[in-house]
Amino acid sequence: MKKERRILVMLLVLLGMCLSLFAGGKGEEETVDDGVTEIVYWQYFYETKKNLIDELIKEFEAANPDIRVIHQTFPYENYNTKVASSVPTGEGPNVINLYYGWLPMYMDAGYLQPLPEDAFPPEEIEAEYFPLVEAGKFDGKYYALPTAVRSLALFYNKDLFRxxxxxxxxxxxxxxxxxxxxxxxxKTDKAGNYLQEGWGLQLNGQIHHWLREILVRQFGGQPYSDDGRTVTYNSQAGYDALKYATDFQLVHHVGMPNFMTDDVTAFKAGTLAMNIDGSFRLGTLDEIEELDYGVADIPTLNGVASNFASYWANGITSTTTGKELEASVKFLQFLLSDDVQARWLEAIGELPAKKDIALRPEFVNDPKYGPFIRGLENAHATMFVDETGQRQVWLDAWDQVVLNGMSVEDALNQAAETEQAILDRYYEGK
Amino acid sequence: MRKQRTLSRSRELWAYAFLAVPIVFYVVVRFYPSIFAFYLSLTDWDIVSRDKGFVGFENYARLFSDSVFRKTLFNTIRYVVVGLPASMFLGFVLAYNINKLTFGSSLYKTVFFMPYITSMVAVAWVWRWLYQPPPVGVFNNILVAIGLPSQQFLRSIGQAWISILVTTVWADLGFQMIILLAGLKGIPDEYYEAARIDGAGNMQILRKITLPLLKPTAIFLLISGTIRYLRIFTQVMNMTSQGDGGPLNSTKPLVLYIYDTAFKSFEMGYSAAMTVVLFFIILVITLIQMRVTRSEDQ
Structure with a gap:
């Protein structure tokens, strides 16, 4: 009998061990009571960003010896999934870097807390920042602010021009x-295969933004209603835009999607002459010494200039309280400081979110930063509710026209219908 | 008497103790989430919300009008119906011929089995590059070199799924071959000798002896293969641009659509509903196959 009981006890112990394994290492991190407050910062992995933040954290900790910042990065492909799945478990960072297009979803979930108004006065934000940061404003309160914003410009290979x-x-x-x-x-071979592309058409890169926010407007249209809830690109302007762009592949034969797997690879390899891409690419391209490239304003069409802007914003999670909140506010203030914004531009190529800094003569007149900063003036940020889904819609419209021979009207009407369904599901009951 | 019972009982208890670990693992990691998925499929949970709104059968109703769901279900079935017979047939051709070899058969076995033990991600990326348009893709370079027009492969609605299936079958061949080879080796030589003495030709031997006696092996391969082909995911994820299952969803299997819906669009409820449907499809297939195998045993 004794033996049986012992075995039973062992069984229970084993069960308990298993269960505690599944419960995860919760409750370890909380008490480090040496007067130092630990906070956690999350962003996606982008080499130049990771390096700069590591450097900045060192400086911040030197200035604030009572705060320790733990910096964690995740692969870009899985970042949103990682953040989203961390929400129900209640684990996660204090300060977090999120794409502006994801903010509505996280706001709905109550994931972020409003930025304290004494530390981040709304009037000051509105006076100092580019107006596009309003994507982080909900019910009159700011929940997330960017260090830097991004816009698009034309990258071109000077050697290929020569x-x-x-x-x-x-x-x-x-x-x-x-x-x-x-x-x-x-350049093509005898059979018409591309050896070198004149114009990049990487739809799942930045080209879907070029279509949506630039070409549609240049043809006199508007992609969405002002409140972002209704698709309005299924108009003559939209058809013209899709026709104009697909003609680059079908009629003019100057490029195609996925050449050399993607536009960045092709541009780096010197087999793509002109490409519309974001300011964040500057840091990556500068690493390649043999590449002699220039940056220019997005070409106008029908006399209209337009641009697409986006940003990654920093917010504080709603579970952060007490000393951690104080420390998080300080860290966020540091990340948004003028000095960091200026250094961010030089290290990463993203543009300062504050107008004063971005418009400093040395930046506006810089041959590489200038086109991006000028582009911000007529830039629009799409109000995404499901960035992946809404991007796919344009990819499919393109493929319908190019691969399936569908008319631009039918392809775009189908796209509009699908995207409207995505918007409706999100805004339903709001 | 009493002592013996205690001994056997304690042995039994020890067995339970050791089995407890995997059982806990299965319950927590497999069964609980599976059952939870049934509940989730009746909600509109978006992964980040605290509460899961109950919507009844709304998600299931949406499935009927979702053309992407129909398309991906069709793609999945097409992968099984076209891919599995192809890999079993080619696997048999290989096994049949390797079985005849007296010299160097282990070299052939190794060569054909290698792809199966290679990581699917690596296989997918190598093939993705092979399929590239010229001047990068090897296949297209060969076509151009012999004066044929280059092909779109992964960029074409008609060719992309076949291209992916070719890769899958190539990686799968080795497994089919090895198992079929074991089945062939299990057929006693006496049968063949007897048939030869009776004057049977090669085709007759193949049709009347080899194939019927391979049936149990083939059924095993059919069941395991169906499940493997129903779960095609990695190759599509890695061979299509940013894993979108394109162009125009022509290569997207249901599993990838479920994944995208859950972890890119965060519609956990809707993706759970699709999971439930897939669960029942696999259940029905398994039941049919169990039926077939059982009648085989009798």
């Missing part, structure tokens, strides 16, 4: 010029 007999110092200003140059910059 080779094609074009002036490497006069990039195209209008789309008409751009198309003519793209034709000269495209």
């Amino acid at each position: 080779e094609a007999g074009l002036d490497p110092d006069s990039p195209p200003e209008t789309m008409e010029e751009a198309l003519e140059m793209a034709k000269k910059l495209t």
Whole structure:
């Protein structure tokens, strides 16, 4: 009998051990009572960003010896999933870096707390920051603010310009010029296979933004209603925009999606002459010494200039309280400080979120930063509710036209219907 | 008497003690989430919300009007119906011929089995590069070199799913071959000798002896293969641009759609509903196959 009981006890102990394993290492981190407050910062992994934040944390800790910041990064592909799945478990960071398009979802979940108004006065934010930071404003309160914002510009390879007999110092200003140059910059073999592309058409890169927020507006349309709840690109302007862009592949033969797997690889390899991409790419491209490239304003069309802007914002999670909250506020103030914003531009290529800093002469007149900063003036930030889904809609519209031979009207109407369903599901009951 | 019973009981208890670990693991990691998925499929949970709104059968109703769901279900079935017979047939051709070899058969076995033990992610990326348009893709370079037009492969609605299936079958062949080879080796030589003495030709031997006696092996491969092909995910995730199962969902299997719905669009309720449907599909297939195997045993 005794033996049986002992075995039973062992069984129970084993069960208990298993269960505690599944419960996870909760409750370990809380009590380090040496007067130092630990806070956790999360962002996605982007090499230049990780390095700069590591450096900044060292400086911040030197200035605030009673605070320790733990910096954790996750692969970009899984970052949103990682953050979202951390919410129900109640584990996670104190300060977090989120894409502006994800904010509505996390707001609904009560994941973020409003930024304290004494530390981040709304009037000051509105006076100092570019107006696009209002994507972080809900019910009159700011919940997340960016260190930096991003816009698009035209990257072009100067060596390929020279080779094609074009002036490497006069990039195209209008789309008409751009198309003519793209034709000269495209090389194919006898069978018509691309050896070099004149114009990048990486839809799942930045090109879907070019279509949505730039071309649609340049043809006199508006992609969405002002409140972002209704799709309005299923209009003549939208059809014109999709026709115009798909003609680059179908009629003019100056490029195609996924050439050399993607646009960044092709541009780095010197087989793509012109590409619309974000300011964040500057840091990556500067690492390649043999690449001689320039940056220009997004070409105008029908006399209209437009741009797409986006940003990653920092917020404080709602479970952060007491000393951790104080420390988080301090850290966030540091991340948003003028000095950090200026350094962020130089290290990463993202533009200062405060107008004063971005518009400093040394930045506006910089040959590489200038086009991006000027682009911010007429930039629009799409109010995404499901970034992946809404991007897919445009990818599919493109494929319907290019691969399936569907008319641009049908393809775009179908896209509008699908995207409207995504918007309706989100806004339902709000 | 009493002592013996205690001994056997304590042995039994020890067995339970050791089995407790996997049982706890299965209950917590497998069964509980599976049952939970049934409940989730009746909610509109978006993973981050605290409360899960009960919506009844709304998610299931939405499935009927969701053309992507129908498309991905069709793709999944197409992978099984086309891919599995192809890999079993080619696996048999390999096994049948390797079985005849007297010299160097282990070299062939190794060569054909290698892809099966290679990580699917690595296989998928290598093939993705092989399929690239010229001047990068090897297949297209060969076509161009012999004067044929280059092919779109992964960028074409008609060719993309076949291209992915070719990769899958290539990686799967080795497994089919090894198991079939074991089945072939299990057929006693006497049968063949007897058939030869009776004057049977090669085709007759194949049809009347080899194939019927391979049936149990083939059924095993059919069941395990169906499940493997129903779960195709990794290759599509890695071979399509950013894992979108394109172009136009032509390569997207149901499992990938479930994954995207759950972890990219965060519609946990809707994706759980699809999981439940997939569960019943697999259940029905398994029941049918169990039936078939049972009648085989009798």
